[in-house]
Amino acid sequence: MNMARLAVFSPVDSTGRVDAVVRRLADAIAVGLLADGEQLPSEAELAGRLGVSTVTLREALMALRQQGMVETRRGRGGGSFVRLPAQLDPLARLRAFAADELRDFGDHYAAIAGTAARLAAERSLPSDVAPLWRTLDEMDAVAAAPETAGSGEACARLRRLDGRFHIEVAAASQSARLTQEEIRLQADIGPLLWLPHEGLSGHDETAAQHRAIAGAVERGDGEQARAVAERHVLDATRHLIELRLRLRE
Amino acid sequence: MSTPASLVQHDRAAAALARVRETAEGVFEALREVRDAAVACVLPAGGTRRPVVADLAALRPLLWARLRGGALPAHLPALIAGIGFIAAPGLLADAPWYLEWWQENPSGDPVQLLRNMDPASSAFYDYTHWDWYAGPFSGAERTICGPYVDYLCTDEYSLTLSVPVPAGGSFAGVAAADVFVRRFEAAVLPALREIPGPAFLVNAEGRVVASNTASWVAGSVYRGGPRDGDHAVRRVGDLPLSLVTTTAGRAG
Known part of the structure; x- marks a missing residue:
C-alpha cells in the first residue's frame, strides 16, 4: 500500500485540530468579534460547538493562554475569559515579517478586499450600504473628539471600527467565504496595517479611501469599488513595508 | 388571453406560493410561541418588579424544542438553526444588553451564544441597528431579514425571521429565529x-x-x-x- 495514500485517509491529526481551534478563536478575538473580558462558554459546550474533543479544546485554550489571548480563573465565578492582547508590541510583530512576506500578505488581502468590494457594489441594497456610512460616521466622531484624540483608547476604537467597516463591505458581497477570509486576513495583518497611521496622522487619508469605497458600493460601480479597495490595501501595505525596512534587527 | 402553458404556470406558481407561505409561517408560528412565553418572563410577579436575566431561563425548554423543529408541520424539514429572545436595551435590571439565544449543535445539546453583550467592549454588539431588531421595533408584525452573511453567529448565509414582543404596553424586545438559506x-x-x-x-x-x-x-x-x-x-x-x-x- 502506497504510504502517501495511507496518510491521506488517516485521521486528521490532533495538532491540526488544535491549530484550527486556536486560529478560529484567535481570529475572532483579534478582530473583536469576541470582546475583551467576555466569558467563553464552558469547555464542554465550546468543544461541542466546535466539533472537537474536550482534550483538543483544552490544548487550544492552553495555547491561547500562552499567547495572552485567554485568561482562565479558577473557583467561583471562574472560567475562561477573552483578553485583548493590546500589550503585544506591534513593532516586535512587524519585525517577524520580511518585506516580501508583507508584500505577499498585501497581494492576498487586496485580492480578497477588491473582489468583495466589487461584488458588494454589484449586489448591495440600501440596507447593506447604511451600516457602512454609520461606521464611517462613528470613526469620524472618534477621530474628531478633542478630549480623546490621539489617545491609545481612541486608536483602539478606531481600529475596531476600521475592522467592522471592512467586514461590513465583505458581508455586503453576499459571500460567506469572502467574509470569513476578510476576518482571517484582518486577524493576521489588520493590527499591523494600522501601524503607519498610529496617532491618527493618517486618518483623513484613510477616511477618504473608506468613503470612496462606500460611495462606489452605493452607486453600484463594481470596477471603481474594486479599484479603490485594492488601492486602500496596497497603500497601507506599502506604508508598512517602508516601516519594516527602517526597523533595525 | 390564457394558453394552456400559462395556465400550468399559474397553477404551479400558486402551489409554490402556498409552499413558501407554509414554510415561513411554520417559523413564525414558533416565534409567536416564543413571543407569548417571553411576555410572561418579562412581566415577573405580575409586572411588579423589573425582569432580570434569570427570568428568561424559563424560555429554554421551548427554545430547545423549537430548535429541533418541534411545532413545524411534520412534512417540513427542521429549519431553525438558532432561536431566542432579544431584550430591548435597558429592559433587564441586571444586564443592559442581552440575548437569550440558543443554537443547534450537530453533535449534542443546543448551545447558548455570547452571554455578555456590551457595545462598550466591542464594535459589533449594538444589535438595535440590525433589520431583525429594527423591523419589529418600528412596528412590523413579521420581519424577514436577509439573506445576509451572518458573521456574528454562524458564518452562514442566513435569513433571520422576527416578531415584536410587546409587554405591559411597551416594546420589550424581539423573538427571532435564524434559518440558513440553504435549508x-x-x-x-x-x-x-x-x-x-x-x-x-x-x-x-x-x-x-x-x-x-x-x-x-x-x-x-x-x-x-x-x-x-x-x-x-x-x-x-x-x-x-x-x-x-x-x-x-x-x-x-
Whole structure:
C-alpha cells in the first residue's frame, strides 16, 4: 500500500485540530468579534460547538493562554475569559515579517478586499450600504473628539471600527467565504496595517479611501469599488513595508 | 388571453406560493410561541418588579424544542438553526444588553451564544441597528431579514425571521429565529422547480432568497422596474416575500 495514500485517509491529526481551534478563536478575538473580558462558554459546550474533543479544546485554550489571548480563573465565578492582547508590541510583530512576506500578505488581502468590494457594489441594497456610512460616521466622531484624540483608547476604537467597516463591505458581497477570509486576513495583518497611521496622522487619508469605497458600493460601480479597495490595501501595505525596512534587527 | 402553458404556470406558481407561505409561517408560528412565553418572563410577579436575566431561563425548554423543529408541520424539514429572545436595551435590571439565544449543535445539546453583550467592549454588539431588531421595533408584525452573511453567529448565509414582543404596553424586545438559506431553499425548491421557466423568490428589498435558475441565484438582486414587462410578481400572502416568474415565451 502506497504510504502517501495511507496518510491521506488517516485521521486528521490532533495538532491540526488544535491549530484550527486556536486560529478560529484567535481570529475572532483579534478582530473583536469576541470582546475583551467576555466569558467563553464552558469547555464542554465550546468543544461541542466546535466539533472537537474536550482534550483538543483544552490544548487550544492552553495555547491561547500562552499567547495572552485567554485568561482562565479558577473557583467561583471562574472560567475562561477573552483578553485583548493590546500589550503585544506591534513593532516586535512587524519585525517577524520580511518585506516580501508583507508584500505577499498585501497581494492576498487586496485580492480578497477588491473582489468583495466589487461584488458588494454589484449586489448591495440600501440596507447593506447604511451600516457602512454609520461606521464611517462613528470613526469620524472618534477621530474628531478633542478630549480623546490621539489617545491609545481612541486608536483602539478606531481600529475596531476600521475592522467592522471592512467586514461590513465583505458581508455586503453576499459571500460567506469572502467574509470569513476578510476576518482571517484582518486577524493576521489588520493590527499591523494600522501601524503607519498610529496617532491618527493618517486618518483623513484613510477616511477618504473608506468613503470612496462606500460611495462606489452605493452607486453600484463594481470596477471603481474594486479599484479603490485594492488601492486602500496596497497603500497601507506599502506604508508598512517602508516601516519594516527602517526597523533595525 | 390564457394558453394552456400559462395556465400550468399559474397553477404551479400558486402551489409554490402556498409552499413558501407554509414554510415561513411554520417559523413564525414558533416565534409567536416564543413571543407569548417571553411576555410572561418579562412581566415577573405580575409586572411588579423589573425582569432580570434569570427570568428568561424559563424560555429554554421551548427554545430547545423549537430548535429541533418541534411545532413545524411534520412534512417540513427542521429549519431553525438558532432561536431566542432579544431584550430591548435597558429592559433587564441586571444586564443592559442581552440575548437569550440558543443554537443547534450537530453533535449534542443546543448551545447558548455570547452571554455578555456590551457595545462598550466591542464594535459589533449594538444589535438595535440590525433589520431583525429594527423591523419589529418600528412596528412590523413579521420581519424577514436577509439573506445576509451572518458573521456574528454562524458564518452562514442566513435569513433571520422576527416578531415584536410587546409587554405591559411597551416594546420589550424581539423573538427571532435564524434559518440558513440553504435549508430554506431545500424546503421551497421542489415547488419552484415545478414552475415552467425561470422563477425565484425575493425579499421586500429585491434580494433573491431561492430560485430555480442560475441566472437569479440566492444573493443576487432583482431590481424589477418598468422594463421587466415579461416578469410577473406575486406577493406571498402578506409576508415580505414575492415570487417572480417569467411570463413571456420561455415555458418548458
